[in-house]
Amino acid sequence: MALSTLPARAAARIWLAGAVLPLALGAQEPAAARAPRAAVDAPKGMVVSASAIASQAGRDVLANGGNAIDAAIATGFALAVTYPTAGNIGGGGFMVVRFPDGKTTTIDFREKAPARATPEMFTDSTGAYSSRIHHNSHKSVGVPGTVAGFAHAHQKYGKVSWAKLVDPAVKLAGDGFAVPSGLAASLKGAQTRLSAYPATIAAYYKDGQPYAEGEKLVLGDLAKTLTRVRDQGRDGFYKGTTAKLIAEEMASHGGLINEADLAAYQPAERAAVKGTYRGYEIISMPPPSSGGTAMIEMLNILEGYDLKSLGHNSPQYVHYLAESMRRAFRDRALFLGDPDFTKPPLEKLMSKAYATELRSTITKDKASPSAPADVAQGYESDETTHYSVVDKDGMAVSVTYTLEAGYGLGAVVNGAGFLLNNEMGDFNGKPGLTDSTGLVGTKPNIAQPGKRMLSSMTPMILAKDGKLVAVVGSPGGRTIINTVMEVVLNLIDFQMPVQDAVNAPRLHHQWLPNVITMERNGTLPETVKALEAMGHTVRLGGNQGTAHSIFVNAKGVRQGAADPRDRDAGAIGH
Known part of the structure; x- marks a missing residue:
């Protein structure tokens, strides 16, 4: 039977069949054991996210006439239910x-x-800096932007009614869903931390115990909040009952957000940052995301090397990547912040001439030094999530959003059912406080009223000769930028199929600490020795990012690649 004659959900299951659902948070498996057999192909539309359930919600919107913006909104709201570690309306x-x-x-x-x-x-x-206040108190909560951002996108570019986009999430929360294996493992691992907040335990645990895989999780208070958002639009979150509940939560725990802060929140529509790499167009996010600028700076440096001839992840290849990362991350800390408060020199940082200047400072066989006197990097959590959408007309949407730490602050708003972010932790800790432990006190990213904190999120779209090529992004804190860039290098320089480009072992350097971190799976001992001989310090670690990506081949087929590092992920098309 042809796929086109199957019922919609049956067809979706077949599109998903090519992907093995990947790893739980922090779990490790040999690379071969976690590699999907192939990317998931679909002729019209594709959604790839950290939750197959949420991907299904977005795919259904596409199949019923919605565009990529509509599907991205539906997927994002569904992730707020099924992927609470990073999916959100509170971030x-x-x-x-x-x-x-x-x-x-x-x-x-x-x-x-x-x-x-x-x-x-x-x-x-x-007057001493306090990491607890910075990252683990209600003062670390920023005014949430997700609902307003989705409402803005829908008002300007959506086709399907708002209610139809939010309703799948309402039903998932209110009717419940079978807990997938990755979420079950994640909630079990997070229980000790989350137990500090009774409302969180009441919402996400059954009689104080983690849900087992396959058990139904119902999120009643979250369903009520999502119903208000469905029926009242952005006002269902930023005004009225939900806003009052947030303000009460803040007031009772020493937080700073009040109803006026919520009512005043507005998203910003900004021009994309753009660059080129070997004839491909790089389209990404401008500040306050540092990702697009830093990635274009690194790609400009690397364009001067014949990377393919060096061999993928060879010592020389890793050396050049690490040295380009080192320089871009130094500039990130020195210059980048909220453009409404600072004037970052983007044109210079993303210029080919500046890249040539930086490349001239790289020695072929010797690691460069890094020192706190230059600048150090602050804390940024790994727990973010990315999803990619392409519709039948070729509209592409790349979304990365987060609560900051896994489950954000860990606190559910009492009566509202959603988790609060701890994004204020992405501001620098204290003016002038910069040291080798990772604290940074440079001016562009110091907290101020109404300011957006610097981010490494790097939602990205790749095009060539006027045609869409790929949609890429990843979670992973500061590693996001390098993960996305490495997927791009894998696609362009090494012409890997998209699933191979996503699966391939990754590495990271961020100026300070002065260490190359490489995924343990797939890193050869002789590579480590060769890098150490150049003066690098190498640390082998676990998984780096989850780059849920879409590639559009020469025939226009959408190829969805769910990253095998994320157990509950799914690529679903139609």
């Missing part, structure tokens, strides 16, 4: 859009600092 993020005619835009729905924020807000009564 924020970024959306990059490429329309079928090649025009582009981006929507910045990054969280903002509340009106009462100050540069010294993360210090204790003695």
Whole structure:
């Protein structure tokens, strides 16, 4: 029987069949054991996300006439139910859009600092910097942007009614869904941390115990909040009952956000940053995301080397990548921040001339030094999520959003059922405080009222000769930028099929700490020895990112690649 004659959900299951659902948070398996057999092909539309359930919600929107914006909104709301570690309505993020005619835009729905924020807000009564206040208190919560960002995208570019896009998430939360294996493992692993918040345990645990795989999880309070969003639009979150519940949560725990902060929140639509690499167009997010700028800077440096001839992940290849990463991350900390408060020199940082200048400082067989006196990098959590969407007309949407840490602050808003972010932790800890432990005090990213904190999120779209080529992005804190760039290199320089490009072992360097981190699976001992001989310090680690990607081949087929590092992920098309 032809796929086109099958019922919609049956066809979706067949499109999904090529992918093995990947790893739980923190779990490790040999690379061969976690490699999907092939990318998932579909002739019209494709959604790839960290949750197969959420991908299905987005795919159904595409199949019923919605465009890629509509599907991205439906997927995002569904992830807020099925992927609580990072999917959210209590956080924020970024959306990059490429329309079928090649025009582009981006929507910045990054969280903002509340009106009462100050540069010294993360210090204790003695004036000393406090990591607890910075990352693990209600003062670490930024004003959420996700609902406003989705509402803005829908108002300007959506086709399907708002209610139809939110309703799948309402039903998932209210009717419940079978807990997939990755979520079951994640909630079990997070229980000790989340137990500090009774409302969180009440929402996400059964009689105080983790749900087992396959058990039904019902999120009643979250369903009520999503119903208000469905029926009232953005006002269902930023005003009325939900806003009051958020403000009460803040007031009772020493947080700073009030109803006025919520009502005042607005997303920002910004021009994409663009660059070129070997004839391909790179389209990504501008500040306050640092990802697009830093990735284009690195690609410009690497364009001067014949990477393919060096061999994928050979010592020389890794050396050149690490040295380009080192330089871009130094510039990231020195210059980048919220463009509404700072004036980052983007044109210079993304210029070919500047890349040539930086490349001249790289020695072929010797690692460069890094020092706190230059600049250090602050904390940024790995727990983000990315999803990619392409519709039948070729509109592409790349979305990365987050709560910051896994499950954000860990606190569910009492009565509202959703988790709060701890994104204020992405601001620098204290003006002038920079040291080798990773604290950074440079001015562009100091907390101020209404300011958006710097991010590494790198939603990206690749095009060539006016045609869509790929949609890529990843979670992973500061590793995001390098993960996305390495997928791009795998596609362009090594012409890997998209699933191979996603599966391939990854590496990371971020100026400080002065270490190359490489995924243990797939890294050869002789490679480590050769890099150490050049003066590099190499650390073998676990999984780096989950780059849920879409590639459009020469025949126009959408090839969805769910990253095998993420157990519950799914690529679903029609």
